[in-house]
Amino acid sequence: MDKLTSSEKRIRIVLLTTLTCIATMVIKLEIPTGGYVNLGDGFVLTCGMVLGPLPGALSAGTGCALADLLGGYTAMAPATFVIKAFTATAAAICYRLLKKKTYSGRYDYMNTAISGAAGELLMVSGYFLYTLLLMIYQNNRLNRSILTSAIYTAASGIPYNLLQAAIGIMMAVILTPVIARLLSKSK
Numbered sequence: 001m002d003k004l005t006s007s008e009k010r011i012r013i014v015l016l017t018t019l020t021c022i023a024t025m026v027i028k029l030e031i032p033t034g035g036y037v038n039l040g041d042g043f044v045l046t047c048g049m050v051l052g053p054l055p056g057a058l059s060a061g062t063g064c065a066l067a068d069l070l071g072g073y074t075a076m077a078p079a080t081f082v083i084k085a086f087t088a089t090a091a092a093i094c095y096r097l098l099k100k101k102t103y104s105g106r107y108d109y110m111n112t113a114i115s116g117a118a119g120e121l122l123m124v125s126g127y128f129l130y131t132l133l134l135m136i137y138q139n140n141r142l143n144r145s146i147l148t149s150a151i152y153t154a155a156s157g158i159p160y161n162l163l164q165a166a167i168g169i170m171m172a173v174i175l176t177p178v179i180a181r182l183l184s185k186s187k
């Protein structure tokens with residue numbers, strides 16, 4: 001993205017932000033913990049790997065937070081912005097490091113999967129931590145019973161977030177080379 005004008009960079013960020021928002025909203029399965037499993041993580045990871053750490057974080061975080069705002073999950077939007085931004089950043093950094101070590105001139109699907117897993121690890125742990133802290137905050141006090149309940153509630157979302165992570169990684173393996181190729185042709 002270095003040889004692009006600032007307008008071209010902004011257009012790419014807006015395009016991927018929009019695609020991320022749409023993918024997050026199109027198919028969503030409500031889960032018992034109050035959130036939803038969606039297809040947005042494939043685009044979150046792709047944002048990071050195609051745009052780079054900072055623009056990817058902005059695009060991924062904004063797209064997913066917009067989906068929360070538009071979908072009625074207003075309370076989750078700030079946490080979603082931060083968590084998805086970190087997810088995209090981790091994937092981007094990991095992807096760039098692996099690409100430098102294994103560059104063969106061809107697209108490497110394994111690097112995308114590994115980078116996606118690194119990013120999604122932050123997503124799963126981020127939502128666990130956010131839910132845990134939210135549960136503690138809502139109780140206005142902390143004792144063993146409240147902490148145990150908060151941990152149990154936060155942990156109950158882990159399987160759903162792992163499912164979303166797996167879907168996101170599979171989607172990123174497919175989407176990242178396609179979107180990178182499309183964007184490189186648009187120069």
